[in-house]
Amino acid sequence: MNDVSRATAGGPARDAPAIAQGRTAGQRTPLIDGVEKVTGRARYTADLPTGETLVGRILRSPIAHGVIRRIDAAAARSIPGVRAVITGEDFAAPYGVIPIARNEWPLARGKVRHRGEPVAAVAAIDEASVEAALAAIVLDIEPLPAYFSAAAARAANAVQLHENKPGNIEREVDQAFGDVDAGFAAADLVRERTFHYAEVAHGQIELNAAVATYEPERDRLTTHSVTQVPYYLHLTLARCLGMDSSQIRVVKPFVGGGFGHRVEPLNFELVTAALARAAGGTVKTELSREDGFLTHRGRPETDIRLKLGMKKSGAITAVDCEIVQRGGAYGGYGLVTILYAGALLHALYKVPAVRYRGYRVYTNTPPCGAMRGHGAVDARHAFESLLDIMAGELGLDPFAARRANLIVPPYRTLNDLQVNSYGIPDCLDWVERASGWKTRRGKLPRGRGLGLACSHYVSGSAKPVHWSGEPHAVINLKLDFDGGITILTGAADIGQGSSTLLAQVVAEVLSVPLARIRVIAADSALTPKDNGSYSSRVSFMVGNAAIRAAQEMKRVLVTAAAKRLEVHPEDIEWNGDHCRVAGTDRTLDFAGAVDAALVDTGTLTVKGSWSTPPETQGGKFRGAAVGSTAGFSYAAQVVEVVVDEDTGAVAVERVWVAHDCGFAINPLAVEGQVQGAVWMGMGQALSEETQYHEGLPLRPNMLDYRVPTIVESPPIEVKLVESRDPLGPFGAKEASEGALHSFAPALANAICDAIGIRLTDLPASPDRVLEAIQARKRRERLRASIGVSAQPDPERH
Amino acid sequence: MERMPQFDLRRPASIAEAAALLAAEPGARLLAGGTDLLPKMRRGIERPPVLVDLGAVRDISRIDYADAGLALGAGVTLSQLAMDGRIVHHHRAIAEAARSVAGPGHRSAATIGGNLCLDTRCVFYNQSEWWRATNHYCLKLGGDVCHVAPQGSHCHAAFCGDLAPALLVLGASVELCASRGARVIPLSDLYRDDGVAHLTLEPDEVLVRVLVPARSPALVSGYRKARARGAIDFPLAGVACAVVARNGVLAELKVALTGTNSRPILLTGTEALVGRVIDEATLSALGKLVQKQASPMRTTVTQSNYRRQVAAALAQRLVCELAGYEPSAARASMS
Amino acid sequence: MTKRLLALTVNGRMREDAVAANLLLLDYLRGTAGLTGTKQGCDGGECGACTVLIDGQPRLACITLAAACEGRVVETIESLAIEGRMSRLQQAFHEKLGTQCGFCTPGMIMAAEALLRRNPRPTDADIREALSGNLCRCTGYVKIIESVHAAAGG
Numbered sequence A: 001m002n003d004v005s006r007a008t009a010g011g012p013a014r015d016a017p018a019i020a021q022g023r024t025a026g027q028r029t030p031l032i033d034g035v036e037k038v039t040g041r042a043r044y045t046a047d048l049p050t051g052e053t054l055v056g057r058i059l060r061s062p063i064a065h066g067v068i069r070r071i072d073a074a075a076a077r078s079i080p081g082v083r084a085v086i087t088g089e090d091f092a093a094p095y096g097v098i099p100i101a102r103n104e105w106p107l108a109r110g111k112v113r114h115r116g117e118p119v120a121a122v123a124a125i126d127e128a129s130v131e132a133a134l135a136a137i138v139l140d141i142e143p144l145p146a147y148f149s150a151a152a153a154r155a156a157n158a159v160q161l162h163e164n165k166p167g168n169i170e171r172e173v174d175q176a177f178g179d180v181d182a183g184f185a186a187a188d189l190v191r192e193r194t195f196h197y198a199e200v201a202h203g204q205i206e207l208n209a210a211v212a213t214y215e216p217e218r219d220r221l222t223t224h225s226v227t228q229v230p231y232y233l234h235l236t237l238a239r240c241l242g243m244d245s246s247q248i249r250v251v252k253p254f255v256g257g258g259f260g261h262r263v264e265p266l267n268f269e270l271v272t273a274a275l276a277r278a279a280g281g282t283v284k285t286e287l288s289r290e291d292g293f294l295t296h297r298g299r300p301e302t303d304i305r306l307k308l309g310m311k312k313s314g315a316i317t318a319v320d321c322e323i324v325q326r327g328g329a330y331g332g333y334g335l336v337t338i339l340y341a342g343a344l345l346h347a348l349y350k351v352p353a354v355r356y357r358g359y360r361v362y363t364n365t366p367p368c369g370a371m372r373g374h375g376a377v378d379a380r381h382a383f384e385s386l387l388d389i390m391a392g393e394l395g396l397d398p399f400a401a402r403r404a405n406l407i408v409p410p411y412r413t414l415n416d417l418q419v420n421s422y423g424i425p426d427c428l429d430w431v432e433r434a435s436g437w438k439t440r441r442g443k444l445p446r447g448r449g450l451g452l453a454c455s456h457y458v459s460g461s462a463k464p465v466h467w468s469g470e471p472h473a474v475i476n477l478k479l480d481f482d483g484g485i486t487i488l489t490g491a492a493d494i495g496q497g498s499s500t501l502l503a504q505v506v507a508e509v510l511s512v513p514l515a516r517i518r519v520i521a522a523d524s525a526l527t528p529k530d531n532g533s534y535s536s537r538v539s540f541m542v543g544n545a546a547i548r549a550a551q552e553m554k555r556v557l558v559t560a561a562a563k564r565l566e567v568h569p570e571d572i573e574w575n576g577d578h579c580r581v582a583g584t585d586r587t588l589d590f591a592g593a594v595d596a597a598l599v600d601t602g603t604l605t606v607k608g609s610w611s612t613p614p615e616t617q618g619g620k621f622r623g624a625a626v627g628s629t630a631g632f633s634y635a636a637q638v639v640e641v642v643v644d645e646d647t648g649a650v651a652v653e654r655v656w657v658a659h660d661c662g663f664a665i666n667p668l669a670v671e672g673q674v675q676g677a678v679w680m681g682m683g684q685a686l687s688e689e690t691q692y693h694e695g696l697p698l699r700p701n702m703l704d705y706r707v708p709t710i711v712e713s714p715p716i717e718v719k720l721v722e723s724r725d726p727l728g729p730f731g732a733k734e735a736s737e738g739a740l741h742s743f744a745p746a747l748a749n750a751i752c753d754a755i756g757i758r759l760t761d762l763p764a765s766p767d768r769v770l771e772a773i774q775a776r777k778r779r780e781r782l783r784a785s786i787g788v789s790a791q792p793d794p795e796r797h
Numbered sequence B: 001m002e003r004m005p006q007f008d009l010r011r012p013a014s015i016a017e018a019a020a021l022l023a024a025e026p027g028a029r030l031l032a033g034g035t036d037l038l039p040k041m042r043r044g045i046e047r048p049p050v051l052v053d054l055g056a057v058r059d060i061s062r063i064d065y066a067d068a069g070l071a072l073g074a075g076v077t078l079s080q081l082a083m084d085g086r087i088v089h090h091h092r093a094i095a096e097a098a099r100s101v102a103g104p105g106h107r108s109a110a111t112i113g114g115n116l117c118l119d120t121r122c123v124f125y126n127q128s129e130w131w132r133a134t135n136h137y138c139l140k141l142g143g144d145v146c147h148v149a150p151q152g153s154h155c156h157a158a159f160c161g162d163l164a165p166a167l168l169v170l171g172a173s174v175e176l177c178a179s180r181g182a183r184v185i186p187l188s189d190l191y192r193d194d195g196v197a198h199l200t201l202e203p204d205e206v207l208v209r210v211l212v213p214a215r216s217p218a219l220v221s222g223y224r225k226a227r228a229r230g231a232i233d234f235p236l237a238g239v240a241c242a243v244v245a246r247n248g249v250l251a252e253l254k255v256a257l258t259g260t261n262s263r264p265i266l267l268t269g270t271e272a273l274v275g276r277v278i279d280e281a282t283l284s285a286l287g288k289l290v291q292k293q294a295s296p297m298r299t300t301v302t303q304s305n306y307r308r309q310v311a312a313a314l315a316q317r318l319v320c321e322l323a324g325y326e327p328s329a330a331r332a333s334m335s
Numbered sequence C: 001m002t003k004r005l006l007a008l009t010v011n012g013r014m015r016e017d018a019v020a021a022n023l024l025l026l027d028y029l030r031g032t033a034g035l036t037g038t039k040q041g042c043d044g045g046e047c048g049a050c051t052v053l054i055d056g057q058p059r060l061a062c063i064t065l066a067a068a069c070e071g072r073v074v075e076t077i078e079s080l081a082i083e084g085r086m087s088r089l090q091q092a093f094h095e096k097l098g099t100q101c102g103f104c105t106p107g108m109i110m111a112a113e114a115l116l117r118r119n120p121r122p123t124d125a126d127i128r129e130a131l132s133g134n135l136c137r138c139t140g141y142v143k144i145i146e147s148v149h150a151a152a153g154g
């Protein structure tokens, strides 16, 4: 049912190592660590054998906003079995993933800013002692007014959460590109709408956990954690504990998903390490699901006002957008999120003029952060919804409206983002055909509808958060007497299959079977630093580094083989298993080549590195780095829904999605990523939302935080479009986020097609849908009673 | 997350022994499948000093058919109910209700007794100890205000068991057993309209059997449940109906609701619809009855008004289905 | 608190352990028996990650008392591979990518195992019903359904 089109859809393939039909790259390959996962042998952080271990636990603030007057832990310390009690005073520095917004302490210091914020922590010999100690800690917090919505926090006389942030605005963005007024003046149709999006959370199934061991004799710390970015955690541990980073080792075991929750260093990881140091031993902290919702870092509640100008042809003439995000209590990734929302809003299409204003607001709710599709998901819903509304008014088919705005690569967007490959045209063609759009749309029975939307996403941000001048990615390859090739990478496989991808890439370049390759990932004592698994950077950046490392290893092996066979390296035909002197039957097998290569040097270690070219690193304006990437992925999808007008229930019957991943190094894994992304978009679109009661999360569990079950999850048919990006490894691009964004707008468009109602709020939960249906009935009755002839709702088209 | 509180575990081999243990140990609680009680204990909502596990009691897991009707042991699991051929055939509402509960991992443990004696639920109550403490507890447990209706002195936590309405429309009664003796009461008398103490069961009583009287073969029944997801979720509203229809006329009609009030309710006033032709007017009258008697409060994360409306919609739809009536598309169902 | 002696069969092996009354089966398996294949993904009964078989039925180990398993037969994910050969379900979940991060996988496979023992040729609807209590956050379930079909030989 799923297939891959190998046609080139983008610009010319310059410079990319061409592979016609890969032996390994391009093959459907099960995960190299899949056996561990299906047999239960895979050890996640909570599964690690740890020897004698103390139990760590965190005490959380009951107060949403207040000044800490005193934390009295004396009684807790004197409880037998308690080995350490710590507070904010036990840390050397605050943290935050963005260097200019480090305003969070692992345990609150001075002030608490949301209910559930960690204020103290205990390590003890068993659960009972831990609980007794937590109960014995006395908190004296003087409450301040607290704000649970962006509007309340922005109100004129609101108390500031952070001293240096007047108006509780964490970041205000005001950007304009092109002549916006002229663009609207030139339009045949101008429309403006407002949209509202509930906050959502990552909901990865593995609960948070960390294990830390401190060796007092050596002042050394080893931390195992669920992190997506061991490197940030490493830096932050050094910073917050005031330790030399050389004394710290961070290891990432198997990780049960992340989706952005674990991109930032998280308080419990820092607290566990500090407890281990204070207790002089090993501490394990296992968090509850509720703790996960309090730690949060999800996608913020968002309000969008969007105005578009459009020609009769469907061509967009101008975009004007204002976005307000309720960011929660701390900086985290906040300023990046509000910048992403603007940067990716319009860059999907050819747009001549854009104005964007964004406000990231501090509130007394758990901090938001990066979540799959970072920053761009809600804005995409607004944009693709309004596009459909206007297309309808102009009598254009939704496909025509998109096709009127396509980019031809290579292209530089208004905000200086570089597009080198662009598979949207092929994506549109495929979903149009596969869904039977032309023959079915408009002819479906009432209650059933089809909707279309497009989306895109970065393949790694071109400027890492911690800009150090180092390459964007580094890989080490080791080869020794045993003939095994070990990939050493800092890239964290969190289930997305990055280790498998790297093994495939190296096997491809060296023409060796996958079985010869082992991956050691994310152990700071062994593996090179990596910027981590976020913004879909690993395939692209680390993949490129892996190609280079493998090429270097191949060069060494070929040179050694040539020397042994007493010919020039150019005379060697390399075939992995063995090599041959061209035109002869003189061969050397792989083991022989390895032997030859080890003479005089011993163990071989080679390195490959990669950096994004400067022209892809964005423009010069403030905030320009956000959104910049070496390659954009693209997607289009059609969603078919059935709406029950009596109950408001929306059933997603089917999804057709085409994703331009450049080149599918592992089509099996890419399909899995695309399906997962589409489905996560569905969760947000249909049923997921957080909700607060005076700052307390009302849905901090998997019953009320409604992650879709298998029952209501539809078949998702995937088409992989391969535009062969000139910079991507073998032409590959991002595959696990880009298709998420287009689900929600495609759903909204489909609902409108089905029942003629335009939903501008997410999620489209049954109560909201029913309310919208009834609001229409009320309008119709009112119209009938005042004698206006019953007109069809303008939305229906 | 809290640790499991400590308790003594008893595993009696008979109902008599179980009843004796309850009588002897104040505060002791029965443990059946544990799928409601144990999550609550993990959140510190319940801290019984003694748990009386019914898992080793013989003869409470039987489904017996007799001329007088159906007798269901309190220990019969929901997966047993959902898969029993005769129940699926003759008492469809029971099978449909059982199948709609939680997920398969729950249903293979969950029992009829536990489902009927399920605690009421509220979003301010089914939370961790830390959460409830932070929110200053509430009337139902440890506090003195209700966060749902702060002016009142009444708890509105909702009864959310799926089986009760199905059994109510079939006229079931329950057999309760204590050391003092046994009694049989109509199922509707097991409940009262009080979110804190919604069961009339005495602390030392064990629900032993459910008796479903034999009914006319013409009676058809069903259960429909509104929820946000296709599984796991408790009902936002659940509706059971039992109908006898002859030539488009209602000859018998019973409707019961769950998820909307502190007790499962058997709708009153449905007699007035008996003898009427099933048409838009009858359905609209039915919808009004439901909307009037359902009184959901803000005890769930979903709007209470939605729960009321969807209850009416489901009742109308189910009656149509059971009576084989095709409603017209233009029905003004939920005005 | 006093402990009681618990006798049961875990993965084909008779065991006797002293357990506290309030010990959950999940903690017994992961802690006492060292079988960490069974996972915990929620605060009790909401995600299915802890699904094991008790007397062949799918059950949630996180809301089951260990002591209530007296005399019962418990099977976990670790029991499925025999003599180094993965079971058909394990093989299929591996080859068809029914697993991504792997965290829901043990519970998912055990729920599917209960299904296939009862119903060797399930339909899509049967599979959805049998796995309806198991949440997965990675796969969108599409390849999970494919995996179960593949294991059933379809």
Ligand SMILES: Cc1cc2nc3c(=O)[nH]c(=O)nc-3n(C[C@H](O)[C@H](O)[C@H](O)COP(=O)(O)OP(=O)(O)OC[C@H]3O[C@@H](n4cnc5c(N)ncnc54)[C@H](O)[C@@H]3O)c2cc1C
Pocket: A703, B029, B030, B031, B032, B033, B034, B035, B036, B037, B038, B039, B074, B078, B100, B101, B102, B103, B106, B109, B110, B111, B112, B113, B114, B115, B116, B117, B118, B119, B160, B161, B162, B163, B201, B205, B206, B207, B208, B232, B233, B234, B235, C044, C045, C046
């Ligand atoms: C995630 C999740 C989802 C759920 N979804 C649903 C749902 O959709 N619908 C639904 O109805 N339920 C649902 N439940 C609740 C529960 O699983 C079921 O109601 C189940 O039927 C309870 O039965 P049990 O045997 O497990 O009860 P237990 O937990 O053992 O007991 C429940 C209560 O009944 C008492 N009790 C048990 N047996 C007797 C008896 N014989 N006599 C007197 N008192 C007794 C106990 O003392 C206890 O107070 C859900 C639970 C969870 C965790």
Ligand code: SF4
Pocket: B121, B122, B123, B124, B125, B138, B139, B140, B141, B145, B146, B147, B148, B149, B154, B155, B156, B157, B195, B299
């Ligand atoms: S209805 Fe009121 S008293 Fe009852 S559980 Fe909810 S908040 Fe508490």
Ligand code: FES
Pocket: C039, C040, C041, C042, C043, C044, C045, C046, C047, C048, C049, C050, C051, C060, C061, C062, C063
């Ligand atoms: S761990 Fe979530 S149901 Fe058991």
Ligand code: FES
Pocket: A205, A256, A257, A495, C098, C099, C100, C101, C102, C103, C104, C105, C135, C136, C137, C138, C139
């Ligand atoms: S594979 Fe990650 S939760 Fe299912």
